[in-house]
Amino acid sequence: MSEITLRVNGETHTLDVDPSTPLLYVLRNDLGLRGPRFGCGLAQCGTCTVLMDGRAIRSCNRPVSRSTGEITTLEGLPENGELHPVQQAWIDEQVPQCGYCQNGQILTAAALLSYSPNPSDDEIREGMNRVLCRCMTYYRIQSAVKRAAEAMAEGEDR
Amino acid sequence: MSGGRQVPTALGDALARWGGTTSRRDFLKTSGLFVFGVSGVGVAGAGRWGFGTEPSGGESSEPASYPDPDFLQLDSWLVVHEDGTATFYVGKTDGGQGTGTATQQMMCDELDLAFDQARVVMGRTDMTVDQGGSGGSDAIERDAMVGRRIAAEARRVLLEMASERLGVPVEGLSVSEGVISLRDDPARTVTYGELIGGGRFDVALTGGNINATTGVASIKPVQDLKLVGQSIPRYDIPGKVDASLEWAVDVRLPGMVHARNVRPPFAGATLSAIDELSVRDLPGFIRVVSEGNYVAVVCEREEQAIEAAERLVVEWEKPATAPFPASDDLFDYMRSAERVPGSGGRGAARAQGDPDGALASAATVVEAAYDIPFHGHTAIGPAHALADPSDGQMTIYTNDMKPYSHRTGIAEFLGMDPEQVRVIWMDGPQLYGRTAADDAGFEAAYLARELGRPVRVQWMRHEETAWDTKGPAFAIDLRGGLDADGNVVALDYRGRIANYAHVGYNQARTVLIAQLMGFRPERPSPGGGRGPDEMYYIPNRRQETRAVRFPLAFETPLRTGNLRDPNGPQTTFAGESFIDELAAAAGADPVEFRLRLLRGATDDDEAFRRARSIAVVEAAAEAYGWDARPSPGTVGSGRVLTGRGIAYAYRARTTIAVIAEVEVNRETGRVWVRRMVCAHDCGLVINPNSLESTIQGNLLHGISRTLYEEVRFDGEKVTSVDWRTHPTLTHMDTPEQIDVVMVNGDPNPDRPDLRPYGAGEPSHRPVPAAIANAIYDATGVRMRRLPLRPERVLEELGYAGL
Numbered sequence: 027m028s029e030i031t032l033r034v035n036g037e038t039h040t041l042d043v044d045p046s047t048p049l050l051y052v053l054r055n056d057l058g059l060r061g062p063r064f065g066c067g068l069a070q071c072g073t074c075t076v077l078m079d080g081r082a083i084r085s086c087n088r089p090v091s092r093s094t095g096e097i098t099t100l101e102g103l104p105e106n107g108e109l110h111p112v113q114q115a116w117i118d119e120q121v122p123q124c125g126y127c128q129n130g131q132i133l134t135a136a137a138l139l140s141y142s143p144n145p146s147d148d149e150i151r152e153g154m155n156r157v158l159c160r161c162m163t164y165y166r167i168q169s170a171v172k173r174a175a176e177a178m179a180e181g182e183d184r
Numbered sequence: 185m186s187g188g189r190q191v192p193t194a195l196g197d198a199l200a201r202w203g204g205t206t207s208r209r210d211f212l213k214t215s216g217l218f219v220f221g222v223s224g225v226g227v228a229g230a231g232r233w234g235f236g237t238e239p240s241g242g243e244s245s246e247p248a249s250y251p252d253p254d255f256l257q258l259d260s261w262l263v264v265h266e267d268g269t270a271t272f273y274v275g276k277t278d279g280g281q282g283t284g285t286a287t288q289q290m291m292c293d294e295l296d297l298a299f300d301q302a303r304v305v306m307g308r309t310d311m312t313v314d315q316g317g318s319g320g321s322d323a324i325e326r327d328a329m330v331g332r333r334i335a336a337e338a339r340r341v342l343l344e345m346a347s348e349r350l351g352v353p354v355e356g357l358s359v360s361e362g363v364i365s366l367r368d369d370p371a372r373t374v375t376y377g378e379l380i381g382g383g384r385f386d387v388a389l390t391g392g393n394i395n396a397t398t399g400v401a402s403i404k405p406v407q408d409l410k411l412v413g414q415s416i417p418r419y420d421i422p423g424k425v426d427a428s429l430e431w432a433v434d435v436r437l438p439g440m441v442h443a444r445n446v447r448p449p450f451a452g453a454t455l456s457a458i459d460e461l462s463v464r465d466l467p468g469f470i471r472v473v474s475e476g477n478y479v480a481v482v483c484e485r486e487e488q489a490i491e492a493a494e495r496l497v498v499e500w501e502k503p504a505t506a507p508f509p510a511s512d513d514l515f516d517y518m519r520s521a522e523r524v525p526g527s528g529g530r531g532a533a534r535a536q537g538d539p540d541g542a543l544a545s546a547a548t549v550v551e552a553a554y555d556i557p558f559h560g561h562t563a564i565g566p567a568h569a570l571a572d573p574s575d576g577q578m579t580i581y582t583n584d585m586k587p588y589s590h591r592t593g594i595a596e597f598l599g600m601d602p603e604q605v606r607v608i609w610m611d612g613p614q615l616y617g618r619t620a621a622d623d624a625g626f627e628a629a630y631l632a633r634e635l636g637r638p639v640r641v642q643w644m645r646h647e648e649t650a651w652d653t654k655g656p657a658f659a660i661d662l663r664g665g666l667d668a669d670g671n672v673v674a675l676d677y678r679g680r681i682a683n684y685a686h687v688g689y690n691q692a693r694t695v696l697i698a699q700l701m702g703f704r705p706e707r708p709s710p711g712g713g714r715g716p717d718e719m720y721y722i723p724n725r726r727q728e729t730r731a732v733r734f735p736l737a738f739e740t741p742l743r744t745g746n747l748r749d750p751n752g753p754q755t756t757f758a759g760e761s762f763i764d765e766l767a768a769a770a771g772a773d774p775v776e777f778r779l780r781l782l783r784g785a786t787d788d789d790e791a792f793r794r795a796r797s798i799a800v801v802e803a804a805a806e807a808y809g810w811d812a813r814p815s816p817g818t819v820g821s822g823r824v825l826t827g828r829g830i831a832y833a834y835r836a837r838t839t840i841a842v843i844a845e846v847e848v849n850r851e852t853g854r855v856w857v858r859r860m861v862c863a864h865d866c867g868l869v870i871n872p873n874s875l876e877s878t879i880q881g882n883l884l885h886g887i888s889r890t891l892y893e894e895v896r897f898d899g900e901k902v903t904s905v906d907w908r909t910h911p912t913l914t915h916m917d918t919p920e921q922i923d924v925v926m927v928n929g930d931p932n933p934d935r936p937d938l939r940p941y942g943a944g945e946p947s948h949r950p951v952p953a954a955i956a957n958a959i960y961d962a963t964g965v966r967m968r969r970l971p972l973r974p975e976r977v978l979e980e981l982g983y984a985g986l
Contacts, residue, residue, distance in 0.1 A: 027467075044467065044487075051487045060434045061427040065564055066645040067490075070907040073564060100427040109426060116425045120417060120873055123280030123881055125424030126565045126613035132425065147920075154915040158907060160564040161280055161614050162884030164918040166877065 030090050034059075035102030045091035050074045052090045053099060061100030061129045065158075072130035072157030082130075082137040100129045103136060111181065112136045115174035123161035130157045135171045144175055247576030250310035250606040255394045258341070258387040260313050261334045262291075268362045268377030270295065270302045270338075274331065275315030275394075276323045277307040277585045278420065279615040281881075281944050282874030283323035285418045289411040289870055290328045294335035294403060296359040297376075299416050307609030309591045313394060317586035317609070319620055319689075319746070321836070321942030324870055329939070330397050334389070337399025341387055345379045405936035406868060415873030420611065432610040433642070435570050435581040440638035441470055442486040443631050444493035446479040447647055448700075450900045452503035452736045455479065462497035472496065473634050476701035477739060480631060482639065490644070506899045507736030515555040515969075518659040518680045518732050527684070527710040527731030534677075534715065537724030539663075542674035546665025550769050554662070554758035555969040556952075558682070558895035559655040561747055562910055565613030566648035570640040571628035577604045578629055583612020584622040586689050593690035594629045597698060605629075617746030621653055621687045623696040630697060649910050650902040651696065653745025654895055656683040656713070660758035665724075670770030672781060674724040675762075679755065683711035684733035687745045699738045708737065711744075714751045716759025717834050719794045721784030729755075741902045742895070748882075752835060752949030753889055757970065760831035760953035764815065765966065773812040774830050774957065775805045791837035791941070792931055796865045799929025801832050804841035804863035807925045815957065816964040819986075824849050826858075829957025831950035837941040838866040839929070842883065842950040846958040850981055853974030857887050857955055860919050862947050865927040868940040876924045879947045883922060886951025888913035894971050911973075 032039045034057060041056055048067075053059045053076065062085050065073030069084035076085045079095035103110040109117075112135045122128045131154065138145060138153040145153060150171050159167070253260040253273070263271045272291050278284040284304045292302050307317055315327045339359065346364040347354045350372060358367050362376040391397035406412070423429030448455070455477045463469055463481060468488035473480045481496055483489040509517040543549055569582040578600060584590040587607035595602040612619070624641045631639040643651075658681050665674035685708040687694040693703040711731025734742065767777035778801055788794045804810075808828070817827060825848045832841040845859040860883050869875055892911045896904040904910035930938060956967045959977075965984045969976070 047485075047487050051485070054434075055436070055486055058436070059427070060430065063431075063433060063565060064642060065566075066906060068645060068906055070645075071564060104426065113425045117417065117421055120421060120877060122421055122424045123877065124564075124614045125280060125420070125429075125611065126431075126563075128424055129427065151915045151918065156914075158564060158912060158914065160562065160885075160912065161881050162888060162913060163877075163881065164884060164913070164915050165880050165922055168915065168918060 032093060032097065034097045035099060043090060046089045049085040049088045049090050049093045053085060059099050059101055063126060063129060072134060073127050075130035075133045077133055077137060080137060080140055082134045100132060110136055111177040112139065112174040115170040115177060119166050119170040119173060121163055121166040121170050123163055127157065127159045131159065131167050135174065139175055139178060143178060247604050249603045251603050253311065253313050255313040255397050256389045258334065258337060258385040258389055262338050264376050264380050266377050266381030268301065268375045268381065270297060272302060272304045272331065273312040274304050274306045275312040276327050277318045277587065277609045279318060279585060281878040282418045282871060284420065285416060285874060286324055286870040287328045287331050289416055291331045291335040293409045293411045294332045295339050298361045299411055301362055307587045309587050310606040314588040315394060317588055318615060319586060321944035321946065324940045325942045326395055330395060332403045333398045336401040336403045338385065340399065340401035341385055342376055342379055346374050349374055406938045407936060412870050415871055418874055429611060432581050432583040432612045433565065433568050437570065437572055437638040440570065440640055441482050441484055441635065442489040443480045443482045443639050443641045444489040445627065445643065445647060446481065446493050446496055446498055447651060448477055448500055450500060450502050451507040451740050453500035455498060456501050457499040459497040463492040463495055466492050473631055478697050478700035480627065482631060482635060505735045507740060508734040508742055508897065510898050511557065511896045514557065514657055515659045518657065518682060521732035523730035524684050524710045524733055528713060528729050534725060534727035539674045539676045539724040539726045542724035543663055543665045543676065546673055547668040548666040548769050550664045550765050552662050552762055552765055552968060554660045554761060556658040556754040556757060557970060558657045558742060559747055559889055559893050560649060560895050560910065561616060561618035561652045562649050563613040563618055566643035566645060567622060567624035568642040569625040569628040570638060571632035572638045573632040573636060580607045580625045580629055581610060582607060582622060582625045583610060583619055584625055585615035585619040589690040590622060590625050593692045594626055596692035597626055598629060598633060616748040618652055620689050621695060621745045622690060626695045626697050646905040649905050651741045653687060654742055655747030655750065656681045656744045658754040662758060662762045664762060664766045666766060666770050670772055672722050672766055675722045677715055677727040679713060679715060679729035681711060681713035681729055681731050683713055683731045683744050685709055685737045685743065686711055687743055704738060714755060716755045718759065718832065719797045719834065720781035748885065749835065749945035749948045753886060753952050756831060756833045756949040757952035757956065760950060761956050764957045764960065768815055771814050773814055775801060775810055776812055778832055793834050793839060795931050796839040796929035797832065797834060799927050800839045800841040800863040800865050803925050803927045804830065804843050804861050807863060807923050808843045808861045815961040817961055819964050823851055825962040827958045827962025829954050829961050831953035831957060833949045835946035835949060838943060838946040840864050840947045840950055842954040844954040844958045846955060846962060848959055848962045848977065850986055853978035855891055855959060855972055855977060856917065857919050859921045861923045863925040863927050864947055865929050866941040866943040868938045869926055870940055872926060875943055878943055879924050880922055882945065882948040883951055884913055886948050887917065887955065890952040890955045890970060891972050
């Protein structure tokens with residue numbers, strides 16, 4: 027065990043854990059967060075996604091000692107008490123079925139739109155491709171990403 | 185938190201969401217309906233483990249008791265609170281298809297409440313009547329109809345109470361959003377909350393079984409329903425989008441520990457030795473638990489349990505006989521294996537006329553063989569559960585879709601009184617039949633009892649993909665005969681299904697842990713199997729399905745269970761591909777050919793399946809813009825070939841037709857389903873948007889099973905163990921356009937008693953055949969073996985010289 031400092035959703039946490047512990051288990055079991063979930067432990071499915079310094083990363087096989095950036099989980103995505111436009115689009119499009127993977131879908135979409143604010147259909151498919159959904163909500167996800175992009179563009183025009 | 189009544193966040197959140205200050209149990213307890221063990225409030229003894237909270241002593245030390253809610257009491261189903269809102273207690277679970285929201289719509293409509301004036305509690309064995317949990321796409325068709333009758337009865341009783349209070353006959357009253365007013369003097373009102381808020385109805389219901397439960401009130405004619413038919417947003421979605429919803433994977437209890445299973449590396453292996461020293465010094469190690477061939481490691485922290493399970497040295501002995509053939513040899517094996525006596529089952533056989541004679545004299549005979557591999561559930565989140573054994577009771581937090589059989593199964597497995605066991609369903613990764621035989625809850629409960637403290641179990645990815653229950657493989661042989669005019673005169677369907685010892689619902693002897701411990705069912709299922717469900721009139725036909733078995737029937741990763749629309753996609757793939765083959769042999773347009781077969785007879789059933797089958801085929805063709813011509817079309821010379829195919833089926837009382845438009849890349853072998861049309865008739869539609877979402881999921885899941893999914897195994901183990909070795913549909917594969925057409929093909933579409941039929945699975949089944957038929961239309965090459973991964977498509981195109 028050793029002391030690890032993590033920045034999560036704007037707060038600093040100091041924890042006494044084995045530095046090789048995957049970030050996922052620290053977020054879930056030590057910090058009590060629910061957004062990132064275990065899906066494969068192999069960084070193949072995206073269910074455990076978090077943002078680190080704005081980039082979507084997989085927390086299931088990243089040692090906590092290498093998680094030194096500013097981490098944002100699904101809980102930390104809203105700003106000033108308002109849902110992120112991607113989250114709102116997810117509700118407007120009624121995207122989730124079981125919802126287990128949607129943490130990864132939403133955070134990956136948020137990251138995608140942060141560096142590609144107006145993605146084409148192909149860019150959405152490619153940008154989202156590594157996040158799997160076994161309820162197969164892909165069709166609605168892709169509509170919701172477009173809706174969020176429009177909402178964010180309108181928000182900037184205002 | 186007070187004393188020993190610490191409520192864990194799961195229940196606390198639920199209570200907060202329900203907005204009540206008292207729990208359901210408190211309500212029932214104070215209402216005097218049931219006698220509870222004294223400590224059975226909230227989550228019994230949940231504060232007992234560590235963290236300085238008081239044990240639940242101070243109250244009685246008797247074990248908590250969780251008797252079944254009495255289905256013949258209105259109060260077991262519905263509570264009206266002081267603020268006039270209501271809570272509906274529904275013994276179903278919602279896998280994300282919106283059955284909870286739809287049930288709420290239906291019950292609010294009968295009770296004359298606004299949608300937001302009610303909430304639904306689902307799938308808690310101590311609080312909701314045993315409606316069986318989920319399965320069979322019956323939540324709306326069957327169980328929500330019970331809900332409607334219950335809500336109608338509550339409305340009747342409330343109106344009588346108002347009549348007495350206001351001194352006006354019931355006929356002089358009207359209700360809107362929980363406010364009863366005089367028709368002649370609308371200013372005089374009384375609310376539901378004023379009439380009964382927080383109190384009991386004390387009204388007895390009748391009905392020989394739960395599904396038949398009814399009061400004396402009639403349900404409303406469909407035309408009077410206001411919320412039914414509206415796309416009300418699902419209540420579960422906001423919490424799934426902002427991470428506020430607590431799932432079964434999220435529940436944490438003080439003092440709980442983590443377990444991981446260690447599976448046999450070879451199917452049918454026998455444990456010979458465990459070297460506990462290999463993990464004893466690992467941090468957080470608590471114990472290795474093993475019985476028979478079941479092995480688990482328990483540690484303080486989750487990642488410690490994962491590491492310990494990986495590092496535990498276990499010696500296994502391989503079985504003397506190969507447990508099953510390799511997946512490459514599967515279909516040869518199935519066709520040559522002996523058929524299991526007594527297999528096949530209800531609905532599997534169909535015999536009419538003289539198929540052999542008709543085939544012998546047919547102008548054209550077509551023969552074909554279809555192969556469908558085992559499919560896994562491969563849930564995006566592996567199996568998991570948390571069990572709390574405090575105070576001699578057992579509480580299981582789970583996403584088990586059938587919490588009631590989970591409860592009785594675990595009670596039997598542990599030798600406990602079912603009243604001391606309760607199962608709390610919470611949201612979880614997709615169910616689709618996987619959690620109808622939910623192994624993790626049994627494991628958690630067993631380990632919790634062994635350890636004497638709460639134990640959380642979660643499977644690893646390789647374990648889930650290799651060892652979850654499987655949809656059975658099929659080998660299907662078909663012969664069909666056409667007369668000189670291209671009419672189908674005979675159809676002979678013979679299916680073989682690898683479905684022996686199909687596991688039941690949460691059975692104490694067939695869940696994986698029980699099998700590994702050496703339990704065996706007294707009478708293993710011989711293996712059921714249906715044929716395709718269609719309404720075609722063919723004068724001479726035979727349809728039969730028989731199961732085959734492998735040397736290893738138990739403790740096998742190929743154990744079969746229900747996977748979304750069990751048998752449907754596989755048998756419809758064969759049946760509807762073959763109808764297409766016959767249409768091609770007759771030189772007929774595939775839509776016209778099917779309509780001719782559907783119109784060949786005039787008889788129908790009470791659900792008007794024939795009329796509604798014709799309606800969906802016609803609606804799909806119209807929505808797609810189908811141009812009548814035989815398949816294949818003109819096969820182009822370009823790199824990408826395009827075609828369209830149709831398939832139709834019914835499931836129970838729901839009829840569906842699916843049209844797929846595909847692009848086939850003849851250089852890479854990649855198939856892309858660019859567009860899909862689904863015409864769907866499930867009778868009364870409760871929530872169009874939610875239904876559309878469910879259908880879209882069915883269609884895409886069907887594409888995934890068609891193009892990618894296959895359980896692979898060598899002669900001793902499953903080798904598809906993760907998302908690389910077991911690929912699934914991705915964003916890249918998503919159709920560009922999906923059109924869902926809701927059809928109401930009832931001969932009397934405005935009937936006041938129009939019923940809703942099941943929709944959770946039916947639209948899944950035509951998908952593989954629609955895609956294969958579209959590939960044939962594009963290329964002239966018939967795909968008869970799934971999945972259609974690029975390498976297989978290239979191979980098949982190569983054989984055809986394309």
